[in-house]
Amino acid sequence: MNEQEYYVSSGTYWPIIGSIGVATLFVGFANQMHGASWGGSIMALGFAILVFMMFGWFGQVVKESTSGMYNSQVDRSFRWGMSWFIFSEVMFFAAFFGALFYARQLSVPWLGGADNNMFTPELWDGFSATWQQIVFNTPGATLQSGTAVSVPTQLVDTWGLPALNTALLLLSGVTLTFAHHALRADHRNNIIGWLVATIVLGVLFLGFQITEYGHAYHDGLKLTSGIYGSTFYMLTGFHGFHVTVGVIMLTVILYRVQKGHFSADNHFGFEGVAWYWHFVDVVWLGLFIFVYWL
Amino acid sequence: MTQIIIIIIVAILIALGSGLLGMLRGGSSGSDKMFKSLVIRVALSLFLFVLVMFAAFMGWIEPNATMMAGSHT
Numbered sequence: 001m002n003e004q005e006y007y008v009s010s011g012t013y014w015p016i017i018g019s020i021g022v023a024t025l026f027v028g029f030a031n032q033m034h035g036a037s038w039g040g041s042i043m044a045l046g047f048a049i050l051v052f053m054m055f056g057w058f059g060q061v062v063k064e065s066t067s068g069m070y071n072s073q074v075d076r077s078f079r080w081g082m083s084w085f086i087f088s089e090v091m092f093f094a095a096f097f098g099a100l101f102y103a104r105q106l107s108v109p110w111l112g113g114a115d116n117n118m119f120t121p122e123l124w125d126g127f128s129a130t131w132q133q134i135v136f137n138t139p140g141a142t143l144q145s146g147t148a149v150s151v152p153t154q155l156v157d158t159w160g161l162p163a164l165n166t167a168l169l170l171l172s173g174v175t176l177t178f179a180h181h182a183l184r185a186d187h188r189n190n191i192i193g194w195l196v197a198t199i200v201l202g203v204l205f206l207g208f209q210i211t212e213y214g215h216a217y218h219d220g221l222k223l224t225s226g227i228y229g230s231t232f233y234m235l236t237g238f239h240g241f242h243v244t245v246g247v248i249m250l251t252v253i254l255y256r257v258q259k260g261h262f263s264a265d266n267h268f269g270f271e272g273v274a275w276y277w278h279f280v281d282v283v284w285l286g287l288f289i290f291v292y293w294l
Numbered sequence: 295m296t297q298i299i300i301i302i303i304v305a306i307l308i309a310l311g312s313g314l315l316g317m318l319r320g321g322s323s324g325s326d327k328m329f330k331s332l333v334i335r336v337a338l339s340l341f342l343f344v345l346v347m348f349a350a351f352m353g354w355i356e357p358n359a360t361m362m363a364g365s366h367t
Contacts, residue, residue, distance in 0.1 A: 075320060083318050163347065170343055173336045180329060271317050271328060278332055282310055285339055286303065292357060293346060294296055 007069045014057035021049030058252055065269075066261060075268060082272045086279065089242075093283050096235050100290065103227045130228075161212045165205050166288045169243075172201035173281045176250075180274055186264040188257065195254045198277070202247040209240050235287055242280045249273045295354045302342045309335035 025046030032039025064070065070078075110117045112129025121127050179194035216232075223233045253273050256262065262270055309331050316328030349355045 079318050079320050083314065086314060166343055170336075170339055173339060177333055177336050180332070184325070184329060265322060265325070268317075268320070271325070274332070275313060275317050275328070278310060278313065278335060281339065282306055282335070285306070285342065289299060289303065289342075289346065293350070293355060294299065 006073050007064075007071065009064065012057075012060070014053055014060070017049065018053040018057070021046050021053050024049060054248070054252075062256065062261065078268055078272070082275075086275070089276075089279065092238075093235075096231070096238065097286065097290070100231045100235065103231060108227060161208050161215070162288060162292055165208050165212070166284065168201050168205045168208070169281050169284050172198045172205070173278060175201065176274055176277055180270070183257070183262060183267055183270055184264055188260070191257050192254065195250060195257065199247055199250050199254065202243055202250065202277075206240060206243055206247070209236070209243075232291065235291065239280070239283055239287060242283070246273070246277050246280050249276065295349055299342065299346065299355075302338060302345070306335050306338045306342065309338060 023046070025043055028039050028042030028044070028046055030039075032043060108129050109115075111120055111127070113119070113121045121129065175194045175197040179191050179198060182188075182190035182194060221229050221232070223229055250273060253270055256269060313328045313331035313335065316324045316326070316331055318324070319327065346355070350357070
């Protein structure tokens, strides 16, 4: 293709289909959270629309790419597009990490009487300004005033699943780096092996994360368990959602590698997904350190 | 110990950001920069994880599970 010409794709309906899919998914999710019996079905419908959109949209872009419609200008557009997407992702997680720091370092201590708020705790009988992985599973205790409270009895195990999950995700960063190296060296079989290992590690992470949620929920840590429960589930839940998206994208890239869509010096699709996975990896490392340790 | 952990996290973020700039630049030099930066970010992340686990094992840091100062019970 002539370098002077810029390929402009024809009008496409995939973005609006994607938007309808996401909206349907979240309407279903929100209603599921509120106990609506039809929430799950609407969620499944939204997910099906999203999968349909991914097959259609990805397929169209791949077809345009392999038929040689993209020149270096289009390549630059893709790189900038991915970078702005990443910028929005960074700001998204920055907001939730910001909420974690604000609640933990400022608002909860204030409510507990820090600075010039010494009488604030007196406003609510039995209020306890705490921030920890404490499990409330002993109902029935009462204060002197007769108010029933739950008593913290044990701590969520930091050494167990969270540490194992961190190791799994960090290892997936290593296997992905090996895949990246194999792609740059043009060793296709090695790329496939390392990519499969990365995907398996990602799926294992998600499985253990679901197990961890099961333990935490069973022990009494819920979205409604005060500001700690809210920020814990918001941060780790959205991270888990990103890992899911990353696994889907890596699977698409695996398919494209098998089809021979990438070469040692032309593989932006792989680079974009690889960077995204490294980013999701670093977000988890930040979560592990700031939620569980510092 | 906390300061060392924070410094390594900042270094990881810088390596990740450098990888992003490499990806944005494209071409063979950008691709090299991206790959090298991501290798550094993986190595630093592994080092940090091992360091945190070792520090916890040695008792230099403790899980974030203590009651906050100023709590009212």
